Amino acid sequence: MANTQSMATSFLGELMLGQHQLGTSTIVSRGSLTSPTTDTVKAALYLASATVNASTTAYSATGEVSGTGYTAGGVTVTNATAPTSTNSSSTAGVGYWTPSASITYTTVTLSTAFDCVLIYNSTQSNKAISVHTFGSQTITAGTFTLTMPSNTTTTALLRLATT
Amino acid sequence: MIVTTTKGDMDDSQLEKREGTVDNDNEYTTWVEYWLDGALVHRSAHVTLKKMPVFGGGETASF
Secondary structure, three states: OOOOOOOOHHHHHHHHOOOOOOOOOOOOOOOOOOOOOOOOEEEEEEEOOOOOOOOOOEOOOOOEOOOEOOOOOOEEOOOOOOOEEEEOOOOOEEEEEOOOOOEEEEEEEEEEEEEEEEEEEOOOOOEEEEEEEEEEEEEEEEEEEEEOOOOOOOOOOEEEEEO | OEEEEOOEEEEHHHOEEEEEEEEOOOEEEEEEEEEEOOEEEEEEEEEEEOOOOEEEEEOOOOO
Protein backbone atom coordinates (compact mmCIF):
# COMPACT_ATOMS: atom_id res chain seq x y z
CA MET A 1 0.00 0.00 0.00
CA ALA A 2 1.08 3.57 -0.54
CA ASN A 3 -0.26 6.84 0.59
CA THR A 4 -1.25 9.41 -2.00
CA GLN A 5 -1.54 13.12 -1.50
CA SER A 6 -4.98 14.35 -2.42
CA MET A 7 -7.96 16.27 -1.26
CA ALA A 8 -10.61 13.98 0.17
CA THR A 9 -13.39 13.68 -2.37
CA SER A 10 -15.89 13.37 0.44
CA PHE A 11 -14.85 16.89 1.46
CA LEU A 12 -16.25 18.24 -1.80
CA GLY A 13 -19.68 16.83 -1.17
CA GLU A 14 -19.51 17.83 2.47
CA LEU A 15 -18.74 21.43 1.50
CA MET A 16 -22.08 21.58 -0.26
CA LEU A 17 -23.68 20.14 2.84
CA GLY A 18 -22.08 22.76 5.07
CA GLN A 19 -20.37 20.13 7.19
CA HIS A 20 -17.09 21.99 7.53
CA GLN A 21 -16.51 25.39 9.04
CA LEU A 22 -12.83 26.27 8.86
CA GLY A 23 -13.27 29.86 9.91
CA THR A 24 -15.74 32.10 11.65
CA SER A 25 -18.79 32.21 9.47
CA THR A 26 -22.10 33.94 9.83
CA ILE A 27 -24.88 31.66 8.73
CA VAL A 28 -28.57 31.49 9.36
CA SER A 29 -29.23 28.86 12.00
CA ARG A 30 -30.31 25.53 10.66
CA GLY A 31 -32.22 24.88 13.87
CA SER A 32 -30.30 21.94 15.21
CA LEU A 33 -26.85 20.52 14.74
CA THR A 34 -28.16 16.98 14.86
CA SER A 35 -31.34 17.46 12.81
CA PRO A 36 -30.51 20.42 10.60
CA THR A 37 -32.90 21.83 8.07
CA THR A 38 -32.06 22.12 4.39
CA ASP A 39 -31.51 25.58 2.98
CA THR A 40 -33.94 26.81 0.35
CA VAL A 41 -32.41 27.16 -3.10
CA LYS A 42 -34.01 29.49 -5.63
CA ALA A 43 -33.56 30.27 -9.31
CA ALA A 44 -33.88 33.77 -10.76
CA LEU A 45 -33.83 34.72 -14.44
CA TYR A 46 -31.77 37.60 -15.78
CA LEU A 47 -32.04 39.76 -18.85
CA ALA A 48 -29.57 39.29 -21.67
CA SER A 49 -28.41 42.83 -20.92
CA ALA A 50 -27.55 42.04 -17.29
CA THR A 51 -24.14 41.25 -15.88
CA VAL A 52 -24.27 38.07 -13.83
CA ASN A 53 -21.12 36.00 -13.64
CA ALA A 54 -18.54 34.40 -11.36
CA SER A 55 -18.17 37.71 -9.54
CA THR A 56 -21.81 37.68 -8.51
CA THR A 57 -21.94 37.06 -4.77
CA ALA A 58 -25.67 37.20 -4.10
CA TYR A 59 -29.06 37.50 -5.74
CA SER A 60 -29.96 41.02 -6.82
CA ALA A 61 -33.05 42.36 -8.50
CA THR A 62 -30.84 44.46 -10.77
CA GLY A 63 -31.10 43.06 -14.26
CA GLU A 64 -33.66 40.46 -13.24
CA VAL A 65 -36.54 39.76 -15.59
CA SER A 66 -39.96 41.16 -14.81
CA GLY A 67 -43.34 40.46 -16.23
CA THR A 68 -46.74 38.99 -15.70
CA GLY A 69 -46.66 35.88 -13.53
CA TYR A 70 -43.01 36.26 -12.54
CA THR A 71 -42.18 36.98 -8.91
CA ALA A 72 -38.95 38.82 -8.14
CA GLY A 73 -36.45 36.31 -6.80
CA GLY A 74 -37.66 33.58 -9.09
CA VAL A 75 -38.88 30.16 -8.05
CA THR A 76 -37.87 27.65 -5.41
CA VAL A 77 -35.73 24.83 -6.69
CA THR A 78 -36.87 21.32 -5.84
CA ASN A 79 -34.07 19.83 -3.80
CA ALA A 80 -34.84 16.29 -2.70
CA THR A 81 -31.41 14.82 -3.41
CA ALA A 82 -28.51 15.83 -1.19
CA PRO A 83 -25.06 16.51 -2.62
CA THR A 84 -22.80 13.51 -2.80
CA SER A 85 -19.29 12.62 -3.95
CA THR A 86 -17.52 9.91 -5.89
CA ASN A 87 -13.86 9.08 -6.34
CA SER A 88 -12.57 8.71 -9.88
CA SER A 89 -9.07 7.69 -8.81
CA SER A 90 -6.87 7.67 -5.75
CA THR A 91 -6.14 11.35 -6.26
CA ALA A 92 -9.29 12.76 -7.79
CA GLY A 93 -13.00 12.87 -7.45
CA VAL A 94 -16.13 14.91 -7.78
CA GLY A 95 -18.67 16.32 -5.37
CA TYR A 96 -21.92 16.98 -7.18
CA TRP A 97 -25.51 18.08 -6.87
CA THR A 98 -28.48 18.58 -9.15
CA PRO A 99 -31.97 19.86 -8.38
CA SER A 100 -34.35 16.93 -8.32
CA ALA A 101 -36.89 18.44 -10.69
CA SER A 102 -37.04 20.84 -13.60
CA ILE A 103 -37.07 24.55 -12.82
CA THR A 104 -40.36 25.84 -14.18
CA TYR A 105 -41.85 29.30 -14.55
CA THR A 106 -45.50 28.69 -15.30
CA THR A 107 -47.80 31.04 -17.22
CA VAL A 108 -45.48 34.01 -17.43
CA THR A 109 -44.97 36.78 -19.91
CA LEU A 110 -41.35 37.87 -20.13
CA SER A 111 -41.13 40.20 -23.10
CA THR A 112 -37.53 41.31 -22.77
CA ALA A 113 -34.94 38.77 -23.83
CA PHE A 114 -33.31 36.80 -21.03
CA ASP A 115 -30.48 34.30 -21.21
CA CYS A 116 -29.35 33.45 -17.71
CA VAL A 117 -30.46 31.77 -14.49
CA LEU A 118 -28.84 32.41 -11.13
CA ILE A 119 -29.05 29.58 -8.62
CA TYR A 120 -28.79 30.96 -5.09
CA ASN A 121 -29.32 30.11 -1.44
CA SER A 122 -32.27 32.15 -0.23
CA THR A 123 -31.88 30.90 3.33
CA GLN A 124 -28.30 32.11 3.62
CA SER A 125 -28.75 35.78 2.71
CA ASN A 126 -29.37 34.95 -0.96
CA LYS A 127 -25.76 33.91 -1.50
CA ALA A 128 -25.00 33.01 -5.11
CA ILE A 129 -24.28 29.40 -6.02
CA SER A 130 -23.97 29.21 -9.79
CA VAL A 131 -24.80 30.95 -13.04
CA HIS A 132 -26.03 29.14 -16.16
CA THR A 133 -26.55 30.70 -19.56
CA PHE A 134 -28.55 29.71 -22.63
CA GLY A 135 -29.75 31.25 -25.84
CA SER A 136 -31.93 34.35 -25.43
CA GLN A 137 -35.61 33.67 -24.87
CA THR A 138 -38.86 35.51 -24.47
CA ILE A 139 -42.06 33.98 -23.14
CA THR A 140 -45.59 35.05 -23.98
CA ALA A 141 -48.41 33.73 -21.78
CA GLY A 142 -46.44 30.52 -21.62
CA THR A 143 -44.10 28.35 -19.62
CA PHE A 144 -40.34 28.43 -19.40
CA THR A 145 -38.71 25.21 -18.29
CA LEU A 146 -35.11 24.43 -17.48
CA THR A 147 -34.74 20.67 -17.60
CA MET A 148 -32.11 19.40 -15.21
CA PRO A 149 -29.29 17.15 -16.36
CA SER A 150 -28.74 13.70 -14.89
CA ASN A 151 -27.20 13.83 -11.45
CA THR A 152 -23.91 12.12 -12.26
CA THR A 153 -20.24 12.91 -11.81
CA THR A 154 -19.99 14.11 -15.40
CA THR A 155 -23.32 15.81 -15.97
CA ALA A 156 -24.60 17.18 -12.65
CA LEU A 157 -25.63 20.81 -12.52
CA LEU A 158 -23.03 21.63 -9.88
CA ARG A 159 -19.71 19.80 -9.73
CA LEU A 160 -16.69 20.43 -7.54
CA ALA A 161 -13.81 18.41 -8.87
CA THR A 162 -10.24 17.56 -8.09
CA THR A 163 -8.01 16.32 -10.88
CA MET B 1 -56.09 21.36 -27.14
CA ILE B 2 -56.65 24.47 -25.07
CA VAL B 3 -53.79 26.97 -25.17
CA THR B 4 -53.23 29.81 -22.70
CA THR B 5 -52.83 33.00 -24.70
CA THR B 6 -52.76 36.73 -24.21
CA LYS B 7 -56.40 36.65 -25.34
CA GLY B 8 -57.37 34.01 -22.78
CA ASP B 9 -57.67 30.27 -23.20
CA MET B 10 -58.21 29.32 -26.84
CA ASP B 11 -58.53 26.12 -28.82
CA ASP B 12 -55.39 25.51 -30.86
CA SER B 13 -57.52 24.98 -33.97
CA GLN B 14 -58.06 28.74 -34.01
CA LEU B 15 -54.34 29.47 -33.93
CA GLU B 16 -51.31 29.19 -36.18
CA LYS B 17 -48.65 27.04 -34.54
CA ARG B 18 -44.93 27.52 -35.06
CA GLU B 19 -42.25 25.34 -33.48
CA GLY B 20 -38.51 25.27 -33.44
CA THR B 21 -35.44 23.79 -31.81
CA VAL B 22 -31.96 24.95 -30.95
CA ASP B 23 -29.38 22.21 -30.63
CA ASN B 24 -25.77 23.17 -30.01
CA ASP B 25 -22.91 22.34 -27.67
CA ASN B 26 -24.46 24.33 -24.83
CA GLU B 27 -28.14 23.51 -24.95
CA TYR B 28 -31.05 21.68 -26.49
CA THR B 29 -34.04 24.00 -26.63
CA THR B 30 -37.51 23.56 -28.01
CA TRP B 31 -40.01 26.37 -28.38
CA VAL B 32 -43.58 26.65 -29.50
CA GLU B 33 -45.49 29.73 -30.58
CA TYR B 34 -49.15 30.33 -31.33
CA TRP B 35 -50.18 33.25 -33.54
CA LEU B 36 -53.57 34.84 -34.04
CA ASP B 37 -54.16 37.27 -36.90
CA GLY B 38 -50.45 38.00 -37.18
CA ALA B 39 -49.93 38.58 -33.47
CA LEU B 40 -47.95 36.36 -31.10
CA VAL B 41 -50.33 35.23 -28.37
CA HIS B 42 -48.36 32.40 -26.77
CA ARG B 43 -44.71 31.38 -26.58
CA SER B 44 -43.20 28.69 -24.37
CA ALA B 45 -39.65 27.39 -24.28
CA HIS B 46 -37.94 24.39 -22.71
CA VAL B 47 -34.19 24.46 -22.25
CA THR B 48 -31.94 21.52 -21.42
CA LEU B 49 -28.43 22.63 -20.65
CA LYS B 50 -25.66 20.37 -21.88
CA LYS B 51 -22.53 22.06 -20.65
CA MET B 52 -22.32 22.60 -16.91
CA PRO B 53 -19.58 24.60 -15.30
CA VAL B 54 -17.13 22.46 -13.34
CA PHE B 55 -15.55 24.13 -10.39
CA GLY B 56 -12.38 22.12 -10.44
CA GLY B 57 -8.71 21.94 -9.82
CA GLY B 58 -8.62 21.61 -6.06
CA GLU B 59 -5.12 20.71 -4.92
CA THR B 60 -3.30 19.92 -1.74
CA ALA B 61 0.15 21.29 -1.05
CA SER B 62 3.26 19.22 -0.52
CA PHE B 63 5.38 19.81 2.52
